[in-house]
Amino acid sequence: MKKRDISDPTSWWYQAAIHGIGFKTYTENPLGHNNMHEWSEDSIWKKAKGIPQNTIQAEALADEMKDKHFWQQCQHGSWYFLPWHRMYLYFFERIVSKTIQDLGGPDDWTLPYWNYFNAFNPKLTPKLKEKALFIPQEFGFFCNDTHQTQPNPDFPGLWIEERQSYKLNPRTPDHPGDLWDTSSMQSTGFVGEGPDGFGGEITDFSHNGRYFGALENNPHNTVHDEIGGTMGDPNTAALDPIFWLHHANIDRLWQSWIENGNTDTTDKKWLNQVFYFHNEHGEKVSLSPSDVLNTQQLDYTYSENYSGLNQTEPVIHKSYLRGTFVLDTIAASIKPLSLNSTPISTSLDFISSEKTKVVLTHIGTESSPAPTAVYVSLENITGAGNIAPVHIFIKLPNSKERFFVGSLGLFGLTQASSPSTHSAGQGLNVQLNATEIVHQLRAHPQWKLEDIHIEVEPSRALGAANATIGRISIKAEV
Known part of the structure; x- marks a missing residue:
């Protein structure tokens, strides 16, 4: 997929640009590994096959594709955050699956998810809980001795040099941390800002929203920011392969939230909003939230539900959510x-x-x-x-x-x-x-x-x- 031209909807580059693309030239040089070099949005995106090397021309292309509702379409700070990303994952999985089959691979490949919430699972051993916090080893390693990262030689394409961290920082009773399983999963209403709303507040099309719903703030945003590097910028995040496993887990948590007895909004504005994508054949297609309320509508399920093993009473009072x-x-x-x-x-x-x-x-x-x-x-x-x-x-x-x-x-x-x-x-x-x-x-x-x-x-x-x-x-x- 990386060998395909950015104009090809089934290319790695095109798929990442759907989420975001930018050409800011200020330098990012996060504190981290010795081998982490200075980079910018501009330097990262100029690696894409077929992208104009002239920044003005590259920006013009990005604006043109945005106006066609193909690039820079991710929904953030919005009640569309969850359904849009489910659609995004769905078509990406189909594109990757077809690519694998075209190369002679199996016809049953599915997108895995990174279950970092296993760090809070009391049924697991301390060793397995600790393992859940690390990016899967297929994506590369961080060497404590050299303070450098290196790719897994069996899966070099899953490594990206601009990834800052390989381990998440969980919250424990005696330690403030960035990852917390109950901070969002105990929310009982879908629509609202912050802890009030699991899915986010009411908006129109919202590429760069200001108010995050509970699941979007934690774990979505905190995991993006904890990994850092390209994952820390919406305009480059989908270029890091771990992006897709992170979002598969976010999608799983939405499905689990529903299966645990909660309900989505029934507002017709939310249900009927149309978003555009391309399928595995490069054809323009569209979906609405009403088409993706349940993963079974898209012919997939998750191997494990998140049951909220640590939850007691909801942290959000239902009387508040009802607007009393x-x-x-x-x-x-x-x-x-x-x-x-x-x-x-x-x-x-x-x-x-x-x-x-x-x-x-x-x-x-x-x-x-x-x-x-x-x-x-x-x-x-x-x-x-x-x-x-x-x-x-x-x-x-x-x-x-x-x-x-x-x-x-x-x-x-x-x-x-x-x-x-x-x-x-x-x-x-x-x-x-x-x-x-x-x-x-x-x-x-x-x-x-x-x-x-x-x-x-x-x-x-x-x-x-x-x-x-x-x-x-x-x-x-x-």
Whole structure:
């Protein structure tokens, strides 16, 4: 497929460009292996067979194909995120399968998935849990002795030099991590922003959306950003072969969420939206979400369902999802917060209102009823470059203690910060559910809601990347 011209819909290059393509010339040189060279979107895409080597001409081609609804079509920050990527995987699998058969291979090849959630499976041994966190060995190795990566000699085509990390960082009870199985799978509604909505918020066509649904933020975004390199940029992500196994797992999790008793939206706008692709014969085809509600509609199933072995009660209250109340902003930062490679914190100003007084009375004391919902909201996050997942903590006054709220992935940060036909350039917005941690902290002897700080810490050094959080706020309902 890599030998085919980028104009061929069945080529590796064309398929990757469906997700995203760009020709930014600023240099990416993430901290990592000794053999990781400087690269840019421009340098990566100029490797494609048939791509114009003149950047202006290459950009013109990309714009032309975008206008035809073929390239730069991935849906992010949108309720179309899950169905669009299912369609994308479906046609990619058929194209690869036909290519294998044309080369004399078997006729039963199927796209595998990377089950990193096995890291949380209590039925597995510690060794198998640890193994689940590593990119499958067919895709290459990271050598601890030389700090270099190398391809698996049996599968050299699955290695890409610009891959930064080969292991994911899981969350454990005593360790803040980027990967967390229950952060999204406990959501009980499909439509909504952040923890409210498993599938994302209502949008039109959304190539570079601002508001992520629960599954898109974690594990989708955090895995993209943790692996880094080309995987950390929507315009190059699908050039890394591990992209397809990651998204197959995301697709599996959607199917598992449905099989575990949840339901998709029945909104006709969502069901009937049309997206265009090419099949294994290079023919133009189209599908709508109504065509892909269940994998069996596309004649495939997954070998293993995710049953949520660690789940107890849903973290999102159904009364909230039904819209019986709304969250109120009770406090917010007053200055933007620029990230650096060390922890940085900000205080919050509490909004003077009768509603805030009521909320403070309830949340601020251990003897009061437990809060119904408390969210930490990070708004207008702008910047450029690939940034590893960012850890968010609540820090108590006059104390060095900090308590982990969650991780956010800034996948698509550069695109969301750049004004275009797809984006106003206002950056990303992410919400994290802090209900349980606030409930626990109310028993802490130094707990005083009015004096808490929010601390932000990237999980890896930023390198040449940068990001600024426009506002951090606390939203609550009692």
